[in-house]
Amino acid sequence: MAKVSTSGFQKGMFILFRGEITQIVSFQHVNPGKGSAFVRTKLRNLKTGNAIEFTYKSGEQAEQIPVFVKELQYLYKEGSHFVFMDNQSYEQISLGDAIIGDFGRFMKEGEIYQVYMHNENGLGLRFPKKVKLKVTEADEAVKGNTVSGAKKMVVVETGAKVAVPLFIKTGEVISVDPETGEYVERVNE
């Protein structure tokens, strides 16, 4: 396994933390009052989905998990697992709830997603920057409610609820930031 020093840390990178595969969610540099430099990280344990906070000595090495990206079709959800298929080999790979996290509520059956692979195992999803979703249920905006920044909840095609501006109507397509689950814009098609 390749070693990576803290100076090579990147958001989204997979590293081994105390024997378990984790993904770097975020990191920042810290210097205690009187002392050397350190790197404070937030990691996600891919088995349990738990968040871990750990502070590395600056320059400390971690084992990096080598990964490659494969395009797979999302088939269906079975219990707590999302099942994907490789359209060339018909091989199937499943990813747990812990790995997919909140993004699962925006996933559409039949769509192609990019999956991080380590050997034959799927480690995680490479989230698209935005996901386009059709609004299936939206209440009419209340007349006279012109407060800027006012939001309402709508239901999108995957069943997820999203807070959107009042002008969004049923049947329109919106784009959502998969990391935060927040509305980005209305998509004109």
Add this chain to the structure above:
Amino acid sequence: MDWRNWQIREEIIWQIRNHFRSKGFKEAETPLIRPTLIPESYLEVFTTKLMDRNRQEKEMYLITSPEASLKKLLSAGFGNCFEITKVFRNTETDSDTHQPEFTMLEWYRVGSNYLKIMSDCVELFNYLWRSLTEKKLVTAPADGTFKYAGKSINFKQPWLKISVSEALEKFADINFNDITHKDGKDSLTRFPAAKLAAVCVKKGYKVTADNSWEELFNQVYLNEIEPRLNLKVPVIIYDFPQPMAALAKLKKEDHRLAERFELYIGGLELADCYSELTDWREQQTRFEEETKLRKKAGKTDVVWDREFIEALKSGLPDCAGVALGIDRTAMLFADCTNIRDVLLFPFA
């Protein structure tokens, strides 16, 4: 940036001046560009060049703190004083709590020690809290609570004071005596890296032969102690191991510990205080050690401040001093978790 954050910051600086002047402290103004610095192994510096009229160059540094100049003033009889100044620390980027250029308040009390500065801090923060709430810049109920990062903090209840060795025992299950030698002759024998390394390995940390005692200790501190200091009341953690106290006076009864404290509010490290080291021989030895450590760490070679040692020789009065981050104080009262949100022109 939210303009309210700037109003809060402006008010804090204004009220700090009011507070110290009303207590009879003199305000000092010391240089930012200096030909020498205090060697501190953990800080990287900005270097620049001074040119004379013939364009002859001389290397200069931007200060990392006003401490050297202020202590020279104290040796000359300046008396109780404070300064609000910009300070510069290179390489401190990519962080939500550090900036390479930031604003610091330092104040010094003559004939005093770190215990008095602890009560100064309680007084100052209560004063700032009152001023900001009176001006309605911070909304807070009269019981002294206010919110920071979603947590409620109370200023009026007694602050928690805990020593580093108590915290080590309580939060990290380490006995200070097990990782040090009380009777060691010098700092290397008092703080054997191998002893602490064994404890760290057991805890699952990665340890290499070139890790110093300080690095190992701080990793335990940052992982197991600091996250526990985010409490409902401000926390003063005191009596730090000597390797973490370059300019602090050692405790008379235990030379492993220095009279230093840090103030945490809402998990933010806000202030760092020492009973100041006045013994010039001891100071010179520590400077030599720090210079060696700088070299080992590949840091910029700095010309160290011999004038400062001369000032100590001429007699620095017994005193205590503290450095408080103004930006972080503004973060606290403006309820920001990112330092960039309290600066008009932050570094990215």
